[in-house]
Amino acid sequence: MPTTIDLEGLGFDNGGHLLVNRALAGLEPGDRLVVRGRHPALGVHLAAWCRAEGHRLDPEAASPTIVRGRADRDRWRGAQRAGRTAADVVPHASREWGLAARGALVEPGGPALSVDWVDRDLVWADIAPQLYAQATANQWDPATAVDWTAAGSVPDDVEDAVVQVMTFLVENEQAALMIPARLLSRLHPHYREVMQLLAAQAADEARHMEIFTRRGLMHRDRLGLSGAGGRASLQTLLEEPDFTLASFLLSVLGEGSFLDLLHFLHRHAPDQVTADVTRLAARDEARHVAFGVAHTAHVVRTDPGFLHRLRTAVERRHAALADTAGLNKQVFDSLVVLAAGSWEPAAIARGWQDVLRLQQAMDSGRRRRLEYIGFPDDEAAALSALHTRNFM
Amino acid sequence: MSRPLLLGAVAYDPKVVTIWDGFRAWFRARGLDLDYVLYSHYERQVEDLLAGRIDLAWNSPLAWIRAERLARARGLPLRTVAMRDTDRDLTSVIVVRADSDLHSPGDLRGRTVATGAVDSPQATLLPLALLRGLGVDPEADGTLLRFDVGVGLHGDHIGGERDAATALLAGRADAACLIDANLLLFGRDGTLPSASVRVLAQTEPYDHCNMSVAPQADPALVDQFGELLLSMSYADDSARPLLDLEGLKEWLPGRTDRYAALDQAVSDTGFYDPDGALGADDYRP
Secondary structure, three states, X not given: OOEEEEOOOOXXXXXXXXXXXXXXXXXXXXXXXXXXXXXXXXXXXHHHHHHHHOOEEOOOOOOOEEEOOOHHHHHHOOOEEOOOOOOOOOOEOOHHHOOOOOOOEEOOOOOOOOXXXXXXXXXXXXXXXXXXXXXXXXXXXXXXXXXOOOOOOOOHHHHHHHHHXXXXXXXXXXXXXXXXXXXXXXXXXXXXXXXXXXXXXHHHHHHHHHHHHHHHOOOOOOOOOOOHHHHHHHHHHHOOOOHHHHHHHHHHHHHHHHHHHHHHHHHOOOOHHHHHHHHHHHHHHHHHHHHHHHHHHHHHHHOOOHHHHHHHHHHHHHHHOOOOOOOOHHHHHHHHHHHHOOOOHHHHHHHHHHHHHHHHHHHHHHHHHHHHHOOOHHHHHHHHHOOOOOOO | OOOOEEEEEEOOOOHHHHHHHHHHHHHHOOOOOEEEEEEOOHHHHHHHHHOOOOOEEEEOHHHHHHHHHHHHHHOOOOEEEEEEHHHOOEOEEEEEEOOOOOOOHHHHOOOEEEEOOOOOHHHHHHHHHHHHHOOOOHHHHXXXXXXXXXOOOOOOOXXXXXXXXXXXXXXXXXXXXXXXXXXXXXHHHOOOOOOOEEEEEEOOOEOOOEEEEOOOOOHXXXXXXXXXXXXXXXXXXXXXXXXXXXXXXXXXXXXXXXXXXXXXXXXXXXXXXOOOOEOOOOOOO
């Protein structure tokens, strides 16, 4: 007795094929399915549908009878899952999975994805999922997170210093946006938490560009100066092709030092808006640094020989920048004036000391992170000393 | 690498380039040097096939009828090497609006019947032949509303059938002629909403396209081509996208015994003369 299905009044022009497909799913190729129903065009529809789907309608049978074909089985023969489950992050992601969701069953064929990083340990950090969750929870709106009406009055000379520092910050944030954007386009989406984190990072930097620009132009109609040495320093970051090295140079060393700078600016902010924008940016940057450190440490744990490549990358960048000025003197001077709060000689002397302390804090922070990653103390100190004078 | 085998296909849609580029690469990867040329209509393709300018023609059923007549007139053999699984046992239907007062084909006397293009086997020649067989000739005793979209493509362009279906729903025609697959398609895409039409008549099953072989073609090469074509598997992910585009799951050996009704319709209307010359006055491919 062949399997029988009754479509009642349902036609193939309003979903009848769903019931037929469901019944066929349980049968083997060559098995028969009798289809009953009252739709006037059922016979015509069924014949056309079977032909298109690779089934056969038995011309000899008294009632419409489908002989099950195998095209649906053939389509999925050799199909593989892109990881066993959505939670399973495999060590090697196949380019053949293309853009399939992690854990999806992937039909063979289709274009291979053109990405560079397909190995988990070259991009991963176990903390990535938590950091991403934190990143999405902590997104803020530049329009409302800062009270732009709390401008307050700032002495002209100090305002000039703020404008110059904001100009420097925007330039750095632009580099910090472009780097994760470049990295994530070359990353296999199987490692989606890392991809999402980089995307969130790029979005963070986009907001930073906005708030620093807005603060810079709050009392002025033009921004400050951009030094060639600073741009050369950032350019070396953009040109680093390796995922881990780019992440290390940008986040561990650059954004790590930048974080100290933002804390410094927050502490010496001459008005509430400056205090707000530097606080908000620092909160995001801390997360970027956390991923950079965790990822670099992950790579070093799986391959201790990678320490050598990290060292070489710092030395190479130092050599590339040996003939450039790095931080322009206007930025340095502006930091002193900001910390001083005025042009009184005693205040300037205090500001100067504060900027020196900032540089020491940056250095000790870098050494701490380098040691966490796996460098011995003396090497960490030596590498920190080679870091660019541009901070980032 | 063997001498190239040259295949002709009609460019009824831009995807034809993708399809035959893909097939060419697939055959070449298996040691058969295949190339293809595209035609803007079937008539020149058939003439070139008989003249030996191409070795194979991916022919519509009407093109096969003409090729056969031309071959017979010249005393040349003609054969087919393959067809798609979806080329077998098609039917055409004549549909009316569900609420119409028409209940049998005879009721169509004096009424307006919408068809596809003049050269569409499925939406014009075969259904009109069915009606004539039942004593109804819309050209003589009614009105024929023909939608000449893509003339020369032998009905491969769906536009004529869609226009006929739309005319039926709009009340500009009392009946429309369609291939069964398009009745299903139009029902599903909303052109003919569910329960809006009723099937008044249905043709006997007939076959559609086939891969015709030029009388002058190298038999060994053609056989190699046929064997490779028939070995193409839907489970092969390099071939499957091409099969999907071309609308089949499996290539089957060509058969030529289900073209009789079309052959008769061609004779009855004088679409081609017995020697394969163009006969229909209003046919301008």
